[in-house]
Amino acid sequence: MIENLHLIIDVCLLAFLVLIAFTAMKVTNLFVATMLFGIFSFVAALLFLDLDAVDVAFTEAAVGAGFSTVLMLAALRLTGAVENAKHRHSALGLFIVILTGAALIYGTADFPNMGDANAPVHLHVAPEFIQLTQEKIDIPNVVTAVLASFRGYDTFGETVVIFSAGVAVLLLLGMGHVEPKQEPEQNTVLWIVVKPFIALILIFGLYVQFHGDFGAGGGFQAGVIFASGIILYSLVFGEGYARKVIPSEILPRLAALGVLIYGVTGLASLLSDKPFLDYNALSSNPVAGQHMGIILVEAGVGLAVFSTVLLIFYSFSGVNHNE
Amino acid sequence: MIIDLLSDICLLLGGFFTLTGAIGLLRLPSFYTRLHAASVTESLAAPLLIIGIMLDTGFTLDSAKLVLIILIMVVANPTITHALCRAAAHGGNTPEMEITSSDKNQSQTEAELSGKESK
Amino acid sequence: MIAAAIIALLITLALTLIRAFLGPNIYDQILAVNSFGTKTVLLIVVGGHALGWFSYVDIALMYTLVNFVGTLAVMRFFEQYNPQGEQS
Numbered sequence: 140m141i142e143n144l145h146l147i148i149d150v151c152l153l154a155f156l157v158l159i160a161f162t163a164m165k166v167t168n169l170f171v172a173t174m175l176f177g178i179f180s181f182v183a184a185l186l187f188l189d190l191d192a193v194d195v196a197f198t199e200a201a202v203g204a205g206f207s208t209v210l211m212l213a214a215l216r217l218t219g220a221v222e223n224a225k226h227r228h229s230a231l232g233l234f235i236v237i238l239t240g241a242a243l244i245y246g247t248a249d250f251p252n253m254g255d256a257n258a259p260v261h262l263h264v265a266p267e268f269i270q271l272t273q274e275k276i277d278i279p280n281v282v283t284a285v286l287a288s289f290r291g292y293d294t295f296g297e298t299v300v301i302f303s304a305g306v307a308v309l310l311l312l313g314m315g316h317v318e319p320k321q322e323p324e325q326n327t328v329l330w331i332v333v334k335p336f337i338a339l340i341l342i343f344g345l346y347v348q349f350h351g352d353f354g355a356g357g358g359f360q361a362g363v364i365f366a367s368g369i370i371l372y373s374l375v376f377g378e379g380y381a382r383k384v385i386p387s388e389i390l391p392r393l394a395a396l397g398v399l400i401y402g403v404t405g406l407a408s409l410l411s412d413k414p415f416l417d418y419n420a421l422s423s424n425p426v427a428g429q430h431m432g433i434i435l436v437e438a439g440v441g442l443a444v445f446s447t448v449l450l451i452f453y454s455f456s457g458v459n460h461n462e
Numbered sequence: 463m464i465i466d467l468l469s470d471i472c473l474l475l476g477g478f479f480t481l482t483g484a485i486g487l488l489r490l491p492s493f494y495t496r497l498h499a500a501s502v503t504e505s506l507a508a509p510l511l512i513i514g515i516m517l518d519t520g521f522t523l524d525s526a527k528l529v530l531i532i533l534i535m536v537v538a539n540p541t542i543t544h545a546l547c548r549a550a551a552h553g554g555n556t557p558e559m560e561i562t563s564s565d566k567n568q569s570q571t572e573a574e575l576s577g578k579e580s581k
Numbered sequence: 582m583i584a585a586a587i588i589a590l591l592i593t594l595a596l597t598l599i600r601a602f603l604g605p606n607i608y609d610q611i612l613a614v615n616s617f618g619t620k621t622v623l624l625i626v627v628g629g630h631a632l633g634w635f636s637y638v639d640i641a642l643m644y645t646l647v648n649f650v651g652t653l654a655v656m657r658f659f660e661q662y663n664p665q666g667e668q669s
Contacts, residue, residue: 144584148628151591155598162602170659171607174614177651181621181644188625193636200640204618205647212658220662326548329653332541339534340646347639354636364643371650374657470582473627477589480620484593487600487616493608496600500616503593511586511623515630518583527638528626531645535619538649542615549656550608 148189155182167222169215177208193355194282197347201363206448209370213455276429278352286357287433291416294436295401298443302398305391305447308454314387315457319379326375333375340368348441349434358437362444370452378456387457390450397443404435465517472514479507493550494557497543504539508532583631590624611655618648 159182163175180203187196251258272284286294348361373381408420418432419425479502486499509532516525551557597620601613622644629637 144587144628144632148587148591148632151594155594158595158598162598165602166610168607168610170655170662171601171610171614174611174651174655175601178614178617178621181618184640184644185621185624188629188634188637188640189632191635193634193640197640197643200644200647204644205650208651209654212654216658216662220659326545328541328544332537333653336534336538336646336649340650343642343646347643350639355639360643364646367647367650371653374650374653473582473586476623477586480593480623481589483616484596487613488596493606493612496609497612500612503616504619508619508623512626514586515626518630524638527642531622531626531638531642534642534645535622538645539615539619542649542652545653545656546608546612546615549660552660553608555606555608 145189149186152182152186152189156186169220169222170212172222173208173211173215176211177204180204180207194280194357194360197355197360198363201360201367205367206363206370206452209367210451210455213452217458275426276433277426278430278433280352280354280356283351283357283433283437287436288418288429291405291418291432291436294440295405295416298398298401298440301447302394302443305394305450308451309391312454312458314390314450314453316387317378317382317457319377319383329375333371337368337372340371341365344368348437351437352430352433358440359444361437362441363448365441365445366448366452369449373452373456378453382453385449387450387453390446390453394443394446394450397439397441397446400439400442401436404432404439408432469514469517472510472517476507476511476514479503479510483507492557493555494547497547501540501543504543505536508535508539583627586627587624587631590620590627594620594624607659611652611659614655615648615652618644618651622648 156179159175159179163172163179166172166175180199183203184196184199187193187199255261268285268289269281271289272278272281276284276288278284344361344365344367347356347364348358351357351361369381369385372384404418404421405416408417409415411420413420416432418429420428421431422428483499483503486502487496490496490499512528512532516528519525519528594617597613597617601610601617604610604613622641625634625637625641625644628634629641
């Protein structure tokens with residue numbers, strides 16, 4: 140019964156993905172297309188959940204359905220909201236797409252089947268990570284252990300990539316300057332309901348940040364959720380007031396601070412004659428050192444992601460107000 | 463045993479109301495009626511389904527978080543309904559009332575009311 | 582019984598998607614997408630319990646909040662863009 144349920148859910152969700160993609164293609168109003176991309180991310184995250192990839196589902200929902208949708212909508216405000224009517228039909232383009240797709244599908248024929256127990260990744264890498272996590276780091280969430288400790292250098296690179304995305308957006312757009320409106324438009328129900336919600340979202344973001352060792356979570360998701368709280372405030376009360384709460388000048392500095400926390404944690408172990416980002420050096424007990432290292436590093440990631448996400452949102456929403 | 467039965471009943475009712483709301487969303491004639499149908503699923507079917515799951519899980523940390531989900535849903539979704547209704551009314555999508563030809567007196571009053579509303 | 586609820590939810594998702602495709606004006610489509618998000622949360626809760634997904638409650642909690650923020654964002658940006666009213 141449970142096997143059938145798995146199969147039914149998988150097939151239905153994959154069919155939904157196709158349907159949503161088809162609908163997003165056919166719809167001409169770009170606002171609706173953006174929202175359809177949002178629920179595409181929802182359904183994709185459901186599929187990830189069904190494949191037992193919980194952290195990926197979390198990140199996909201937070202980034203794909205939350206932040207990405209808001210960004211695209213903010214960009215749509217500056218362009219037209221209806222798709223251009225003229226379509227060119229190109230037979231050569233179709234042929235190239237089909238050829239490339241066929242080549243890719245032919246390339247995947249050599250992969251082992253999904254979930255095959257004899258795949259190299261299941262025979263060599265995964266059991267080693269699971270065993271080493273239990274011995275050396277002793278936290279329940281193996282994904283966080285791999286992300287923050289075993290592959291900590293990769294995560295450092297990812298954090299720097301996020302930071303440089305923020306720098307690129309700053310160079311291209313700048314954050315602009317938005318004055319708070321004298322009287323934001325009166326919408327009593329929304330104001331009263333949203334205020335406790337913002338507090339709830341912020342607390343949930345902190346919960347996800349520090350709970351990443353034990354359940355789904357971690358720095359990336361927490362940063363995006365925390366920024367979503369501030370974005371909600373900005374949507375309901377106006378961007379001017381949001382910029383008074385979190386001024387736009389401190390955001391690049393906070394992002395740099397996040398990356399710096401990560402780097403300094405790595406450097407601290409260099410000072411004890413151990414390799415870069417080896418958390419065993421941070422405390423006399425290696426396991427406690429790993430715990431402390433993971434907490435510091437996730438805090439750095441969370442701070443960097445939060446500041447960059449909010450910075451990008453401020454840049455997009457501040458463009459229209461530049462005189 | 464009783465808790466299992468209650469959980470089954472809640473899940474069955476929740477599934478039924480979800481289906482009802484979806485069929486209403488598809489078949490009802492105008493936007494405001496569809497809004498009404500969709501809000502049934504969010505206010506009635508969702509708490510029923512989650513209570514059904516809570517009765518099945520027992521008294522753990524998970525069920526405390528599920529109570530939180532119910533509270534959030536019961537507060538957030540009607541707010542979205544209200545905001546959507548208000549946005550649609552401001553955007554020019556006014557509610558229409560159908561005038562039935564069987565009752566002349568009533569239809570005159572309805573004509574006056576719908577005349578006032580469509581301004 | 583949980584299986585019946587899951588099948589009902591899957592059918593509901595399909596019907597809501599049809600409304601998102603058909604809806605004559607944009608408010609119908611926004612409503613359908615918001616409803617789809619709520620049903621997804623319900624599917625996570627019911628399916629997570631039935632199929633034993635790990636840590637599904639946190640994800641359901643976050644989806645509820647993200648759905649709320651996303652729908653409000655669409656309405657706010659659409660209002661500001663609305664060509665009938667003033668553009669702010």
